[in-house]
Amino acid sequence: MRLFVPAAGLLVLGLLAGPVSRLSAAPPAELKKLHVLLAFDTEDEELASSLKIDELRMRRLLRETIPEDRYALTTLKGKAVTPDRILGYYRDLKVGPDDGVLFFYGGHGALDPAKKHFFNLACDKKLYRETVRKAMEARKAALVVVMSDCCSTPTKVATVKPRLATARSAEAIHPTVRCLLFQSRGSVDVTAATDNSSWSDDEKGGLFTRAVCRMMTTGVKELDRDRDGFVSWAEFFPQLQKETQIVFNGWSRELRARGATITAGTQRPHSFALGDAPAGAERDYAVLTIENATEDVLTYRCRWAGETEWSEFKLPRGARKVHYVALTAGQPALPQLEAEIVGRGKGKLTPGKWTGKGEPGADDGETFRIRPRKKD
16 A cells, blocks of 8 residues: 555665665666556545656656657556556567566555565555566566555545646656666666655655656766766665655655654665676675664664764564665775664664675674663
8 A cells, every 4th residue: 555645665674875885897788778667556546646746757757867769658547557457568568688677656555464565456456566577577678677656554635736847858868867777687676665654745746756756867976886987776776765765854844844643754665676786796784783672662763874864763562673784895994873762862883794695684783682771
């Protein structure tokens, strides 16, 4: 499902953004064409206004960053958003080995008991994201990208008409879009939130969609953390997480000031896959886990050294939360995590270092166990 003054998403494990080291290598040649399918489940009345804005935003992104002859766009919305129509599109799609495919979904989403993510369509049918991804991968395109702005619990809000500037057609591919959608390879699969809701409103649409559009129009120089002239999805995604959290922080402050009830303290996107890994794809991370060993809910906020924005969390009794940040090559020391725990004060926590492929787990770094206060 998708929460309204929440909007979209689902995921597993919150990360704190940071630079990712990447071995220097010439990126692949540009793909010939990108085949884009946008699916906005506007049949759900609670989400319709917000999703209409997201559609306008995504169409504008494509039009302003990719010349018209370099991509083909199909949009499904309303009653057309069904498993048959989505999977049928990929079954019938003709692509070559030098083409890419992009699927962007906006609507409700959830996890099943086995923690598998699915799109919870308004037609009363479930469509598992792995089913969509496999259908896309079956076309044997060079690049498969799945992105979703979706979540679990609907909340009603007032309708406001969308206000977006008219898009101008691109004369050349935007450099960042070129890296991510025309020069990357493999399967990329990301969604809007981690183990919780993603949010939206009827005035500006989904927070994740806003972050995606802003980050994809940011310059390569700003996003290229390893300074090799290319932005990989491994570099881009942590920065997309950070931008989504920044958008959430500002948005939630504004809404709370208006008297709205925002039940979450964070929204951080999650990645299921980030494309082909470069040669020697192991990476170094600073990792620490906070464990709530008290009898109550533990509320805290934290940020890595060098970050300006705080992220807020609530841990139920017995729960653990892993925090990690990728390290740059030759980084002299591990960054500390500044944490402020409600009722406990604040301090700086030193993480452990973990090297490996994929994402670190809760047992891969230092653990800080918050215990009950001693009684006088």
